[in-house]
Amino acid sequence: NAGVTQTPKFRVLKTGQSMTLLCAQDMNHEYMYWYRQDPGMGLRLIHYSVGEGTTAKGEVPDGYNVSRLKKQNFLLGLESAAPSQTSVYFCASSSLLAGEQYFGPGTRLTVT
Amino acid sequence: RKEVEQDPGPFNVPEGATVAFNCTYSNSASQSFFWYRQDCRKEPKLLMSVYSSGNEDGRFTAQLNRASQYISLLIRDSKLSDSATYLCVVKHSSASKIIFGSGTRLSIRP
Numbered sequence: 001n002a003g004v005t006q007t008p009k010f011r012v013l014k015t016g017q018s019m020t021l022l023c024a025q026d027m028n029h030e031y032m033y034w035y036r037q038d039p040g041m042g043l044r045l046i047h048y049s050v051g052e053g054t055t056a057k058g059e060v061p062d063g064y065n066v067s068r069l070k071k072q073n074f075l076l077g078l079e080s081a082a083p084s085q086t087s088v089y090f091c092a093s094s095s096l097l098a099g100e101q102y103f104g105p106g107t108r109l110t111v112t
Numbered sequence: 113r114k115e116v117e118q119d120p121g122p123f124n125v126p127e128g129a130t131v132a133f134n135c136t137y138s139n140s141a142s143q144s145f146f147w148y149r150q151d152c153r154k155e156p157k158l159l160m161s162v163y164s165s166g167n168e169d170g171r172f173t174a175q176l177n178r179a180s181q182y183i184s185l186l187i188r189d190s191k192l193s194d195s196a197t198y199l200c201v202v203k204h205s206s207a208s209k210i211i212f213g214s215g216t217r218l219s220i221r222p
Binding site: 033035040041042043045090099100101102103104105106 | 210
């Protein structure tokens with residue numbers, strides 16, 4: 001039982017490049033989330049999904065897209081990276097009933 | 113005003129001390145409350161849920177005061193390994209309404 005995994009762990013992009021972050025969970029959770037965390041700030045919700053095939057915008061969705069084609073996977077895409085997207089990205093999942101979230105180890109992204 | 117507010121600290125206390133953090137929330141519709149722990153450069157991990165009647169887990173005690181809209185975390189007999197950032201989390205009924213505080217940094221010195 002790996003819990004929540006994220007790939008890659010680190011990435012450096014140039015401005016304008018694109019990339020996809022992958023999140024996978026093996027807990028059969030219905031809900032999945034993508035957050036970013038910046039120094040001095042709390043976790044901010046980018047997008048979330050309440051089930052396979054559904055996604056919704058969170059607090060800071062601009063510049064990101066997501067897809068949830070399979071229940072266990074939640075992908076976060078950056079179509080044209082900007083330096084403002086330099087951050088640590090965390091994926092999380094939770095079950096329908098319980099409120100607590102389980103987090104992946106994070107992806108450290110630097111955009112130059 | 114932020115919906116969830118925490119004292120950022122840092123709290124620097126000696127090993128064996130008792131330390132308490134508060135977290136205030138502004139939305140009375142908040143339904144569930146949690147404390148998470150985050151170590152440097154790691155992901156947040158659930159420390160404990162906070163129940164209306166208060167709850168204890170070993171050296172950790174969490175309290176909820178709905179009337180004053182705050183939750184608290186008390187750590188007794190602090191250990192060096194308790195050094196971390198503690199995040200207060202408030203959840204509404206909607207899946208998208210999970211608000212994280214910015215965290216309180218705790219440093220335990222020998």
